[in-house]
Amino acid sequence: MKARSTMESIFRGAVYRIVLLAVLFIFIFPFIYMVLGAFKNTVDIVNPEKLFSFKPTMRNFISLFERYRFAGPLKNSLIISGSATLLSLIVGLPASYSIACYRIRSLQSISLLVRVIPTIAFLVPVYLMFSKLGMVGTYRGIILTHMLIGVPFTVWVMIPYFQNIPKELRESALIDGASQYKVFGEIMIPLSVPAIMTVSVLTFINSWNNFMFGMILGNARTRVLPTLIFNFLSHAEINYAGLMAGASLVTLPVIIISICLQKYVVQGLTAGAVKG
Template sequence: MKRKKGLRVLQSVLTFLVVFIFAFPFLWMVMASFKTQAQIMSTGQFFSFSPEARNYSSVFQEYDFLRFIWNSFIVAVGSTFFSLLLGLPAAYAVARYHLQKLGLIILVARIVPGITFLIPWFILFSKINLVDTYTSLILSHMLVGLPFIIWIMISFFEALPTEIEESGLIDGCTKHQVFMRIILPISGPGIITSSLLSFIFSWNNFMFSIILAGDKTKTLPIAVFNFMSYSEINWGALMAAACIITLPVLIIALLAQRYVVSGLTGGAVKG
């Protein structure tokens, strides 16, 4: 009995340590966003400080952060939407018709580092005058989001019993109707999971945006550079900006966590 109690205490302590280690950077970021530059640099004022919202007002008033939020939102939603539009039928075709070669090509596109495509993308978009447009950013973000969605959904579609589709065909549905009216509605957890992960990638993407975005389409990760200069880093405003960038993704993840868990494990067991 004492041994079991001791193991429970040890498990609780280890769990607390792991949670603290992972949560500490986020905690520091939130607290620093309410501090002055001097308070952030002072080790004696880690917890004892008077919070103020000056950093947040500075982010929106001096740096026009609402425009960057809007740009990131358009790019993230656009790339996720078009990745789903192309990725769901592709994943279904690979899963049901055993298109291993196509699946291998998609896997290679997912494995190859995105920076490999960066220069070709820039040359192509500059030739057709698409640099500093939402189109170039959405297409470049789909380079990673589309294979990601396909590979998540392949395992999910493979786990669905074929009897469901056969019953739809017997009732007079075409294959297109079976996919739209039967398969997609019951694939909600997988679609939500892949959409969320694709959205998060696009929302936080830095590499493609720094090359293909300009003044009109600058996204949030690029806008963070506004808080850095040669001589100083505005840590308070930088942490406030980081909190603003993190908040939408955190809210979406909390709301969709039930579907994320079921979506990630949906393809683990067939039948």
């Protein structure tokens, strides 16, 4: 009797695994397909019979850098996403702290409202504003628009986090004569490192992936990666192998981030899943 139930549980475990792996396969297959395609010759990529059996080539990656000048947009994307992340923190952290301590409801609502307003509603007026100010095609223009996603997200994650830090900590430090700045910089910030990681990782990813702002506000000098690979499409013939190589390289950093910092990525994505 006992033997049978262990057998049964092993069997159940195996079925469970198989179902899980099958579902997982569906979700990661496009990535496998993308990476395989990146290493294929033009003749192999147009032949679906040769999904796995082909002679790998590095040609696509080489031509990406030599013919399509991948390096420039790569640098632009790094500068823009890095700056947007840092600046979102500089703007968002002290504000979230202040909002959490003094319950500035109006500011909280406004910044959360920005999260639901569609990008296009900012893009049109900001494009016209930036044209007048000579900011179209500049790094600072694109960085500012990416902060429209980063700052509200910072506030969304940080306010509840700051609110959950025991009030006594702050009050006793103030009674001991510490300044507000010291309390913020030396107590609150060190205590919030995990939440700050969450915010940074997600803001970076969102900025890296952003398509619409960069497409309109960037120019040949400040073009970002999503715009670059999108522009591959407008070439007369579609070079699928080149496209897959580009797509793989653009996606690689975010995939590495989510493998190394999985905990923070999940926390950031599910922020707000549970109230409090």
